[in-house]
Amino acid sequence: MASELDVLLDKVADPTLRADLKRQVELLRAKRRFGLVFEEHLPERVRLPEHSVRRGTRVVLRDHDHDEPHEVVDVRRGKATVRTVDGDMQTVAVEDLVVVADFGEPIYPGLRRLGSLRAGGDKPAHVVIKGENYHVLEALQFTHAGKIDCIYIDPPYNSGARDWKYNNDYVDSDDSYRHSKWLAFMHRRLRLAKSLLNPECSVLIVTIDEKEFLRLGLLLQQLFADTKVQMVSSVVNRKGVPRKQGFARVDEYLLFVYIGDVGQAVHSNDMLSDPRPTEVSSNGLVSWVGLRRRGSEWRRSDRPGSFFPIYVDTQFGQICGAGESLPLGVDRSTVPEREGCLTVWPLNSKGEESRWQLSPDNVLQLRAQGLLRSYFQKGGRTVTIEYLSEGQRQQIQEGQIVVDGRDEHGAVTVRHVGSKVQQAKSVWNLDAHGATAYGTQLVSALLPGRSFPYPKSLYAVEDTIRFFVHGKPDAVVLDFFGGSGTTTHALARLNRQDGGRRQSILVTNNEVSVEEARSLRSRGYRPGDPEWEALGIFEHITRPRITAAITGVTHEGERLNGSYRFVDEFPMSEGLDENVEFFELTYLDPEDIEVSAAFTGLAPLLWLRAGGRGEMIEHDAPHHAVMDTYGVLFNPDHWRSFVSSLHDGVRTVFIVTDSPSIFAAIVSELPASVEAVRLYENYLSTFGLNTRKMVTIEAEPE
Ligand SMILES: C[S@@+](CC[C@H](N)C(=O)[O-])C[C@H]1O[C@@H](n2cnc3c(N)ncnc32)[C@H](O)[C@@H]1O
Structure with a gap:
């Protein structure tokens, strides 16, 4: 249907003028933004307290929250002469100033x-x-x-x-x-x-x-x-917060943007109401039961027959056997160690003697069936032993839990199937999501005497x-x-x-x-x-x-x-x-920082790019350095010894060179499984944002 504007345009008598006007209107229409229209607003600004106040920098007063920046025109003996936005000149102590940069300005x-x-x-x-x-x-x-x-x-x-x-x-x-x-x-x-x-x-x-x-x-x-x-x-406060008009507010919202091949959101509960206590509450996951007794009657003295050593292979962590129950009063340190094994006793986190949930025979039987598993935790300092409970074993018999296979230690891998896993609903009303009990109060339990809003x-x-x-x-x-x-x-x-x-x-x-x-x-x-x-x-x-x-x-x-x-x-x-x-985000000052110090400031970004695992290469080296998952070649002349020092765990290497051809030549010598990333010799150039060599950021299509 023609708009009022089209009707008016049609009334223009001169055909050439009418055609010209229509063309211009079409151009304008094509440019018009649909959807949300808002002011781009003043650019945000960041304070750079580590940057030196020097001529040409823009500064604000350190203890004023929202001043317009001044330009520094001179710095002498701890005093800066600044030009304000109104063009006035003022002298201010350098220690009272802090350098600022608008978002979008070059930053490192x-x-x-x-x-x-x-x-x-x-x-x-x-x-x-x-x-x-x-x-x-x-x-x-x-x-x-x-x-x-x-x-x-x-x-x-x-x-x-x-x-x-x-x-x-x-x-x-x-x-x-x-x-x-x-x-x-x-x-x-x-x-x-x-x-x-x-x-x-x-x-x-x-x-x-x-x-x-x-x-x-x-x-x-x-x-x-x-x-x-x-x-x-999602209901986060069942009591509700009264509102001046309308309804008391009990919920808030979650907006989900699904990118690519995201499948259905499935869960054992439909999220619309609390699960029955017997239901598992994760998507098909089966929660193995800890073998150490928690809750009531957890002490060794409560059931001495369940206090016995379990032997775990020192290297691989799998269970290799169980010893006899130890009568009350016998010191556990009298039990001999087994070659190549750790002796695991049921001790709680305070080191007190507790007990297992099962007898030695049961443990050996479940281990033989792959229904008992163990793994190292706390960097190998503790061992966790878990088993599938009688109820869960029954569910395997009945087909509600399926065994998909075995892990590398021979323990079964299992999941819930069938009607228990379903597509979750778009209204959530679970006790577990209450923000007061499991947000505010939980944070207070973790941080006695401190509080955090919402x-x-x-x-x-x-x-x-x-x-x-x-x-x-x-x-x-x-x-x-x-x-x-x-x-x-x-x-x-x-x-x-x-x-x-x-x-x-x-x-x-x-x-x-x-x-x-x-x-x-x-x-x-x-x-x-x-x-x-x-x-x-x-x-x-x-x-x-x-x-x-x-x-x-x-x-x-x-x-x-x-x-x-x-x-x-x-x-x-x-x-x-x-x-x-x-970590703390820092803003490196290219005018002040030496190349080697710049590497130290950037080192965590390399470690992070390589997956954030294992030790970090914190300082630059004369030739190269290799850690658990990545390596850095600082001097390309030494590429041969670098390539030969790469072990199987290395997945990423960084090569410092300004030359694309040297980079390509070294890459051709690397194993195919290793990703190579080039760094500029002046490290800061690799990471400089909004500079000529900035890391490219995808532009949003208008
Ligand atoms: C609503 S809280 C998030 C609470 C969090 N989900 C929780 O459970 O504790 C938002 C947080 O974002 C932080 N924040 C706001 N603007 C930020 C910014 N520009 N950069 C970094 N953090 C920011 C605030 O300090 C605040 O702690």
């Missing part, structure tokens, strides 16, 4: 190692990064383009209650650009996130509530055109992610609005449930809340001061929470109280057998 990201936890043997390490997520997403283009299996994010909901910052300033409900700022903020980050997702099969999950869900839906549709976006409504229920994140990684034991999951670290915690639990080696990459800034900022300022502190930074989310919450979950010990050195619930129930004090590396 690096990572500084802050610490690590090692309890997961040779599993990949979870990576937890303190920093501005936009720049971390840019750095991840080098390490993970097209490699991420699942992105799960819980961004600020833009509640109007100053719950997030745009350009270093809290956004409140009086801000008339509130929605536009939020959209610009999300759009920039989601564009970068998109190119990290595996195009063959991956998923983006964004949680959101009533404030922004409509705008977020449109934004996702626009960014991921031709991709299916689905929304799930963490997700651990089990909600676990259930959500499980749908998309249960068949991917090596999945990489990214959360760039990490908050209290729930996603890393959930992945660690998922790994425990099926022996997976999944890795999370979690990013969060070190923001303090609006009240804390006020209180810190009133006490004379400013951002960057240790007192201020210690209260930031990463330092105060994320890092100690993840540490407590992995080690089973609080930041105050106390064993954790309480037990996990639902799919895999065990005391939190047992910890989780995972590796974690904590």
Whole structure:
């Protein structure tokens, strides 16, 4: 049907003018943007506290939150002369200034190692990064383009209650650009996130509530055109939060973007209502039962016949035998060791004598049937022994559990089948997803005396992610609005449930809340001061929470109280057998930094690109260096000895050369299984963002 404009155009008498006008109107129509229209808004800006204040840099006052930057025109004896936006000249002490850069200006990201936890043997390490997520997403283009299996994010909901910052300033409900700022903020980050997702099969999950869900839906549709976006409504607070109008709010939403070949989301429960206690609550996974008795009557004295040694092969970890029961009163150290075996006793995490669930004969019988299994945990320091319970063995007989095969130790591999596994529904109403009990209170148990606003229920994140990684034991999951670290915690639990080696990459800034900022300022502190930074989310919450979950010990050195619930129930004090590396995003200053120091700043990115497993090559070497999974050839003249030093575990090599032909020649000498990556001799050029040689970032089609 013709529009009013078409009708008017038809009334133009002059045919040439009419045709010209129609052509121009068509051109305009073709250019018009449909869908979500929002202000691109002022570019965001980042502070670069490690950069020197020098002529030509742009600076703001260190303790002012949202000033317009000044240009430095001169620096002399600790004083900088700056030109303000109004053109006025002022003199300011250099120590009161901090260099800034707008997003999109050249920047050189690096990572500084802050610490690590090692309890997961040779599993990949979870990576937890303190920093501005936009720049971390840019750095991840080098390490993970097209490699991420699942992105799960819980961004600020833009509640109007100053719950997030745009350009270093809290956004409140009086801000008339509130929605536009939020959209610009999300759009920039989601564009970068998109190119990290595996195009063959991956998923983006964004949680959101009533404030922004409509705008977020449109934004996702626009960014991921031709991709299916689905929304799930999830009850997170059954009591409900009263609203001035309408209904009390009990739920929030999850938007799922399915990329490539993502199959049906199946689960043993339909998610619409709580599972019966006897039901397994994971997709077809069978939870093996720990052989050591937990709960009631766990002591050796409660059933002395179940206190006996189990022998486990030192090298491979499989069970090679069981000894006699030890009468009460006989010291276990009197039992002789067996050659080539570890002697495993039922001891709890405090080292107290406990007991097994079965007798020695039962253990040997189940082992012979492949219904008992063992594996090393905590980097080989402990052994976990599990078996299939009588009920589960009955289910095998009845065909509800199928045996798919055997693992390398001869234990059966099993899964649930049949009606128990079904396509989950798009409304979720599970007790396990309650944000108060399993988010706020769980975080308080992990961090006594500290609190974090609105963490997700651990089990909600676990259930959500499980749908998309249960068949991917090596999945990489990214959360760039990490908050209290729930996603890393959930992945660690998922790994425990099926022996997976999944890795999370979690990013969060070190923001303090609006009240804390006020209180810190009133006490004379400013951002960057240790007192201020210690209260930031990463330092105060994320890092100690993840540490407590992995080690089973609080930041105050106390064993954790309480037990996990639902799919895999065990005391939190047992910890989780995972590796974690904590990093801080840094901005390297190309004017200041020497080439060798630059390598140190970039070293973690190489390790991360190679899979984040094993030891890291932290410093450059005269010729080359090789670690567990990757190697770096610093001097191409030494390529022969480098190639011969590569062992079977090496999957990635980095070759430092500016010459494409030297690079190609060395690549032709490498085994086909090894991926080669070229680094510029001036390392910074490889990683410089928004510079001439920047890492390319896929442009979003308009
Ligand atoms: C809603 S919380 C996430 C909570 C998390 N799902 C949990 O269970 O704890 C969002 C987090 O993103 C962080 N954040 C907001 N903007 C950020 C940015 N630009 N870069 C990095 N982190 C940011 C905030 O500090 C906040 O902790």
